[in-house]
Amino acid sequence: MLNPVIQPGHLTELDRFIFESWGYFIIPDVLSEDEVAACLAASKRLHEAAGTPAFGQIGRGYETEPALEHLIDHPAVLPKIRGLYGDRFILQAGWNTKQPAHGPMGGWHQDGSGAYDFKKLGHPIPLLQLRASFLLNDQTRPRMGNMELIPGSHRSLVGLPEGVRRGESEEARAVPIGHVICATAGSVLIFHNAVWHRTYAHDGDYDRYTMHMIYSPPWVRSSDRLHNDPAFLQRTTPLRRAFMGEFDRPDAPYGAGYTPPPFDNE
Template sequence: MLNPVASHGALTDTERFMFESWGYLIIPDVLSAEEAQQCLEASVRIHREAKTEGFGQVGRGYESEPALERLMDHPAVLPKIRGLYGDRFIMQSGWNTKQPAFGGMGGWHQDGSGAYNFNKLSFPFIPLVQLRASFLLTDQSQPRMGNMELIPGSHRSQVPLPEALRKEKGDLPIGHVICAKAGSVLLFHNAVWHRTYAHDGDYDRYTMHYIYSPPWVKPSDRLQNSPSFLERTTPLRRALMGEFSRPDAPYGANYDPPPFDDGNGA
């Protein structure tokens, strides 16, 4: 199986071409086994506290779990975000998902907003409004381990996925089941058609998703930032949370980029 595998750090020209062609990249070995285990334990805690049953999705876990907070600006991943967006973007949301043991097949979909779908923003292609970095926290090195399945290049399709296929959760011969170890990251465009693949294991599958967007997009996991979190976190993470000074509203003028540690920030 072909895989759009990327290295750690800055986005290369080849990786940009792969992303534009396929709509996603796979970054292996972002987290060590110990780091992935710490994040997994944090994920179990936040879902236990949220009392999720069956498939569960919990936001803002980064506020209470340092292991998850550190993923927000991970040096293996954040340079890819900058390579695709430039220096001005926010962390729109951070969702931790649990697929339960023996979980079934999910439905095909694109990421977006039911209130105002992203396909209304541009024609013929849906623009990059949500760039998702999914940190795999349980092993998905074989199919049917709660993997993500994507349709390569579907973010450039000018026709929607057939409704019958979506309704029946049917298979496509070009569906790509992502097989990667815990600690890997899947980076993908909001318009790529995707779904959760079946999970045959007797354990819950966990993934931490960080979603990055243009700075004018409203956060979706919070109505406002936690003052206590902002007080204790780093300046870069505060900027990624959207806590920056705007010289003109609504974004009529530029603003200083986040304080990246390579000397190119404000």
């Protein structure tokens, strides 16, 4: 099976071609077993504290869970984000999702804003949310709570038919060019907001967790918070503080005086 697998670190010209062609790529085995275990334990704490009954997502977990905070600027992933966005972007949200044991197939959708449909901005839909999904459970076979995406659909001028999106059965919602992502725990899927995707069915008797870090241009409003926690800003790194949107705007709002985040190589 074709699989857009790339190596960690610097975004190569081939990486960019793959992303522009498919709308996503996979970096395998980014996290060690110990890191996966720590992130999985943190995810369970978040959802247990919130009382998530079934499928659900919780934002801002990076503020209280150091293992998740470390993912904000992970060295295997951050160069890809910079390569696609340049040096000026923020962490628009950090959503930790839980799919319950024996969870059903999700619905097809594109990421964006319910307040303003990204399709109104132009065709093809611009890159406004770049999602890095850290897989915290093994998903090496289908029906393990995988993500299913339609390669290249971020460039399509035709939307997915409503009958497929709202079909009443798995058969009705099936798309013959859907790609079920099969990867080990600790791998990272990075994808464009306009790629049509859905959560695949989960047949296991355990809950599945994924940590999604979502990056956007600096003028996009955060979606997992209305404000940043002052205590978190006080203790985190200058780079992560900048990714929270806490930077100076001398030429309001984002003019020539906007200083990019303090990357280590600058």
